[in-house]
Amino acid sequence: MRTRLPVPLPSRAPRGYSVVGLLVFVAAVAALAIFPQFVKKPYVLHMGVLLFLAVIQGQAWNVVGGYAGQYSVGHAAYFGVGAYVTMMLLEVNKIAPWWGVWAAMAASVLLSLVIGSITFRLRGPYFVLASISVAEIIRLATLYFKDLTRGAEGFLLGEIPTMNLLGNEILFIGKRPFYFVGLGLAVVAVAVNWVVQHSKLGYYFQAIREDQDAAHSLGINLSFYKNVALSISAALTALAGGFYAMFVKFIDPNTVFGLDVSVQIVLLCIIGGIGTIIGPVIGAVVLVPLSEILRNPKGLVQVGVLPPDSGFVTFVERYLSNAHLLVYGILVVLVILFAPEGVLGVIRRAATRWGRRPQDVPPAAAKA
Amino acid sequence: MIVFLQSVLSGLLVGGVYALIGIGLTLIFGVMRVTNFAHGELLMLGMYLAWLAFTGLHVDPFLSIVLVAPAMFLWGAFLQKSFVNRVLGALPQNQILLTIGLGLIMSNTVMLIFTSDYRILTTTYSSSSYKLAGLSISQPLLYAFLITVAITGALYWFLLKTDTGQAIRATAQDRDAAQLMGINVRRMSVLAFGIGSALAGTAGALISPTYYIFPQVGSTFTLKAFVIVVLGGMGSVVGATLGGIIIGVAESLSAVYIASGLKELVTFVLFLALLLFKPAGLLGKTRA
Numbered sequence: 001m002r003t004r005l006p007v008p009l010p011s012r013a014p015r016g017y018s019v020v021g022l023l024v025f026v027a028a029v030a031a032l033a034i035f036p037q038f039v040k041k042p043y044v045l046h047m048g049v050l051l052f053l054a055v056i057q058g059q060a061w062n063v064v065g066g067y068a069g070q071y072s073v074g075h076a077a078y079f080g081v082g083a084y085v086t087m088m089l090l091e092v093n094k095i096a097p098w099w100g101v102w103a104a105m106a107a108s109v110l111l112s113l114v115i116g117s118i119t120f121r122l123r124g125p126y127f128v129l130a131s132i133s134v135a136e137i138i139r140l141a142t143l144y145f146k147d148l149t150r151g152a153e154g155f156l157l158g159e160i161p162t163m164n165l166l167g168n169e170i171l172f173i174g175k176r177p178f179y180f181v182g183l184g185l186a187v188v189a190v191a192v193n194w195v196v197q198h199s200k201l202g203y204y205f206q207a208i209r210e211d212q213d214a215a216h217s218l219g220i221n222l223s224f225y226k227n228v229a230l231s232i233s234a235a236l237t238a239l240a241g242g243f244y245a246m247f248v249k250f251i252d253p254n255t256v257f258g259l260d261v262s263v264q265i266v267l268l269c270i271i272g273g274i275g276t277i278i279g280p281v282i283g284a285v286v287l288v289p290l291s292e293i294l295r296n297p298k299g300l301v302q303v304g305v306l307p308p309d310s311g312f313v314t315f316v317e318r319y320l321s322n323a324h325l326l327v328y329g330i331l332v333v334l335v336i337l338f339a340p341e342g343v344l345g346v347i348r349r350a351a352t353r354w355g356r357r358p359q360d361v362p363p364a365a366a367k368a
Numbered sequence: 369m370i371v372f373l374q375s376v377l378s379g380l381l382v383g384g385v386y387a388l389i390g391i392g393l394t395l396i397f398g399v400m401r402v403t404n405f406a407h408g409e410l411l412m413l414g415m416y417l418a419w420l421a422f423t424g425l426h427v428d429p430f431l432s433i434v435l436v437a438p439a440m441f442l443w444g445a446f447l448q449k450s451f452v453n454r455v456l457g458a459l460p461q462n463q464i465l466l467t468i469g470l471g472l473i474m475s476n477t478v479m480l481i482f483t484s485d486y487r488i489l490t491t492t493y494s495s496s497s498y499k500l501a502g503l504s505i506s507q508p509l510l511y512a513f514l515i516t517v518a519i520t521g522a523l524y525w526f527l528l529k530t531d532t533g534q535a536i537r538a539t540a541q542d543r544d545a546a547q548l549m550g551i552n553v554r555r556m557s558v559l560a561f562g563i564g565s566a567l568a569g570t571a572g573a574l575i576s577p578t579y580y581i582f583p584q585v586g587s588t589f590t591l592k593a594f595v596i597v598v599l600g601g602m603g604s605v606v607g608a609t610l611g612g613i614i615i616g617v618a619e620s621l622s623a624v625y626i627a628s629g630l631k632e633l634v635t636f637v638l639f640l641a642l643l644l645f646k647p648a649g650l651l652g653k654t655r656a
Contacts, residue, residue, distance in 0.1 A: 071461040073468075122643055124460040125403040129594050130643050133636040136591060140633040259587050263468055270465055323480045329472030336466040337454055 025190070032183055036176055043299040045175035049247055051288045052182030053240055058268035058280025059189035060236030063196055065266065066275035068229035069209025070120070074131030075265045077115065077138050078108045078234040080257035082241025084142070087155045087251055096161050101242035108238030109231045116227040123212070132259065139257035154252025157245070178247050185243055189236050193277050196232065205229050209275075237265070260325065267328050271335050273342030282343050287328065294324040374503050375624040376617055381506070383616020384513040385571050387520065389589060390596035390608035392567030398540035398603030399560035402452055402463050406471035407593050408586030410565045414440055414572025415581045416478060419489050422576075429489055429576045430511050436573040437566045444565025445558050452561060453554070471586060479583040487581040494577050512574040519570065520609060523563075527605065536560055540603060568593075588632070595639045 036045060057079070064070050085104035089095040095103075119130040142149045160172040170177055196202050204225045207215040216222050245251050255261075264287075272283025293300060297316040300306045306313060339346045393407045414436050421432040451470060455463045497504040527533040538546040539556040547553050579585065596615050600607020615635060622634040 071464070073464075118640060118644060125464060126598070126643055128403075128461070128464055129591075129598065130640060132591065133595075133639055137633055137636045137640075140630070140636070144627065144629040144633070263472070266465070323476035325472050326476035326480070329469045329476060332465055332469035333451065333473065336458075336462050336469065337451065340458070340462060 029183070029187055033180070036179055041303050042175050043302045045179045047289060047292055047299075049175060049178045049182045050292060051284050052179075052186040053244055053247070054268055054284035054288045055186040055281055056182075056189040056236060056240040056243070057265045058272065058283055059186075059193045059277070060233045060240060061265045061269050062193060062233075062274065062277075062280050063205075063236070064226075064229040064233040066269055066279070067196060067202055067205035067209065068226055069205075070226055070229065071128055071266065072119075072131040072230070072233075073128050073259075073262050073266055074115070074133075074135035075233070075237050076257050076259065076261035077135040078112060078237035079241040079244070079261055079265070080135075080138065080142070080251075080253070081108045081111055082238030083245035083251045083256045084149065084155075084241075085238075086242030087157065087245040088149075090160070090246075091155055091158065096163070097242060097246050098163065101239060104242045105235045105238045108234045108241075112230045112234035113227060116230045117223070120223050120226045120230075132262065135257060135259070135262055139253050142253040142257060149253070152252060152254075154250060154255075155245075157249035160246060172246070178243075182243065182247075185239060189239075190277060190281075192232065192236060197277065201225070201228065206275075264325075264328060267332050269342075271331050271342055273344030276344060279342055279344050286343060287331070290327045291324040294327060370502050371624060372621075375620045377503055377505065378509070379617030379620030380613060381509040381513045381616070382620065383613035384516040385575055385612075386592065386596055386616050387609045387612025388516045388567050388571040388574070389593045390600065390612045391520065391523065391605055392564035392571070393593045394597045394600065394603055394605060394608040395536075395540075395560050395567075396564040397597065398605075399536055400448075400452070400456060400557050401543075402456065403460065403467070403594075404452075404561075404564070405464055405467040405590055406447075406474065406586075407564070407568055408588065408590030409471040409474040410440060410444065410568035410586075411572040411589050412478065412581075412583065412586035413443070413474060414569030415576045415579070415585065416482065416572075417569065418573035418576040419487055419581050422489050422491075429491065429573055430515060433515070433570045433573045437570045440569030441562040441566035443569075445562035447565070448558050448561035453557065456557070471590070475583045475586055482583065484583055489576045489581065491577050506578070508577040512578070515574060516571075519567070523567075524605070532559070592632075592635070595635055598639065599642055 032048075035048070039045075057075075060078075061072070061075055064072055082101070082104045085107050086097050086100045089100035089103060090097050115131070115134050119127055119134065122130050143151050145151075146153075163170040163172070172178070196205070204215070204220050207218065207220055208222060208225060212222060241256060244256070268283040268287060269280050270283070271286060272281065273279035294316055297306075297313040301308050301310065301313060335342060341348075389407070389411060392410075393404060396402060396404045396407075417436045417439060418429045418432045421427040421435055422429055427435070447470060451466060452463075455466050491508065493507040497506045498510065499505075525533075527537055535546070535551045536556050536559060538549065538551055539553050539560075543553055546556075592615065596611035597608050598611075599614060600609070600611030618638060619631045619635055623631040626634060
């Protein structure tokens with residue numbers, strides 16, 4: 001066979017933490033936190049929020065797809081439940097989103113347990129199909145039961161109440177507050193992934209990913225640990241969904257439960273590299289700006305990257321703005337064909353080739 | 369009673385076309401063990417080709433299949449040779465993602481060219497129907513059904529009686545053994561994907577007078593096609609025919625007796641139940 005099998009990068013979970021890694025992480029977060037002091041353009045902050053959102057989604061999927069190897073293509077179910085529960089609690093029951101989102105996460109975890117108990121008995125393509133169907137069932141039900149969900153009409157957010165944080169009043173107006181909340185949630189998502197990767201749980205997940213039957217014969221309770229992975233993932237995805245609903249201020253069944261949403265979540269990880277913490281981040285950094293520029297090229301003019309009468313903007317607006325998913329399609333085909341380990345894999349391979357001096361090559365390999 | 373018969377009848381007519389979609393998918397899966405998530409997009413391309421032929425050349429959509437089928441065969445063969453062939457040995461997840469990616473490329477390219485507007489292909493007989501013993505039979509659906517029956521018959525003959533057909537079935541049964549018997553399995557794969565794609569395109573052309581035509585129409589059909597194929601047993605052509613009819617009738621009945629907004633939901637619930645209790649499908653063999 002000409003195809004390389006995709007090898008998720010670390011074959012073992014790292015123990016302990018690397019000081020360099022931690023420092024880089026803290027420095028990156030600090031830089032992102034002070035970033036809005038220097039750049040105040042709404043478009044840039046908007047892009048930042050979308051980026052954080054994608055990071056949360058990607059990290060969430062990574063737990064079940066990357067570590068445990070269960071390719072769920074139905075994560076829109078959890079995302080949508082997160083968005084709908086948070087939104088409905090706020091709009092109907094006047095419960096502030098920072099409390100409502102806990103209920104949304106709980107609902108999503110419950111749902112994941114139901115879905116998991118049904119779908120985890122299936123493998124390979126059957127599992128993928130089952131996960132898609134569950135998300136579709138929920139989308140169609142949301143469309144149909146109008147009394148509860150308002151159907152295709154969706155929910156438009158009135159206003160988010162003022163948050164009182166340690167005596168400071170926070171108004172959710174403009175992009176800035178969302179930027180900081182998004183950054184905070186993204187840090188949480190990364191931290192959850194790190195903990196999973198560095199705990200016993202991570203070992204179990206990876207054992208299941210590498211060989212289900214072998215893991216089972218070693219006494220790992222397959223359905224229990226798969227469900228644990230899915231619950232963590234569902235909770236984080238619901239968090240992303242709630243945040244999305246508050247940020248975009250409008251949700252309807254097709255935008256939060258659609259198959260597109262599930263596919264985008266998976267692609268974030270695949271394109272970046274699955275089973276690593278940095279992978280989904282890379283995926284988000286590659287995909288979000290690309291698809292956002294195609295969706296709304298005028299932003300580049302606002303920021304000053306392009307002159308107002310740029311032909312690029314007219315071209316993109318006229319031809320490409322409706323088809324930003326094309327980028328996802330092209331990238332995933334390229335990645336699967338040429339770099340099944342994702343962008344991160346390509347970088348690592350290039351780095352090893354760069355770093356390896358001739359004397360490092362074992363003599364046998366050098367002769368061959 | 370008349371309502372029941374009427375809904376069974378319309379279900380049957382739609383089910384015939386569903387069968388055609390399912391057969392294409394099951395052939396691809398059977399021969400190559402690749403789950404083609406771009407199947408609905410191939411159908412969507414067939415719809416647009418028929419629409420183009422109708423608006424540009426004034427060709428009747430049912431006649432246009434003589435153009436659509438060969439064009440879609442070539443397109444499918446091209447996709448197989450340049451993309452799908454490279455992931456034959458890869459993990460199923462990667463095959464799925466590749467075909468999802470190809471589907472996204474197709475639907476979004478069509479959207480670039482034709483925008484996301486809904487198109488309608490209106491023929492002179494689009495809304496006319498025959499009356500028979502109190503039942504009404506939609507003309508376009510009846511024509512589509514009859515053509516489907518003819519095509520399915522021809523396909524059965526091809527698969528059962530011709531050397532190439534037998535070679536395709538042999539490849540589906542056991543790829544290695546078929547290769548040892550001197551069958552060019554690579555060519556069979558190209559052929560299978562080509563035929564599968566031609567069938568999907570033809571089905572698209574056949575339903576173009578009765579469905580809205582828009583770039584995202586494919587994903588619904590991809591899922592439906594999988595429901596049909598899994599119901600009949602992955603890889604079984606007879607199963608897919610049966611599955612198509614069953615799903616057509618089930619949809620039509622649940623639209624009448626439950627709620628028209630829930631017909632697809634019912635299909636997916638049935639599908640999940642099937643996956644749980646009889647994952648090999650009605651006619652498929654259990655595979656390890």
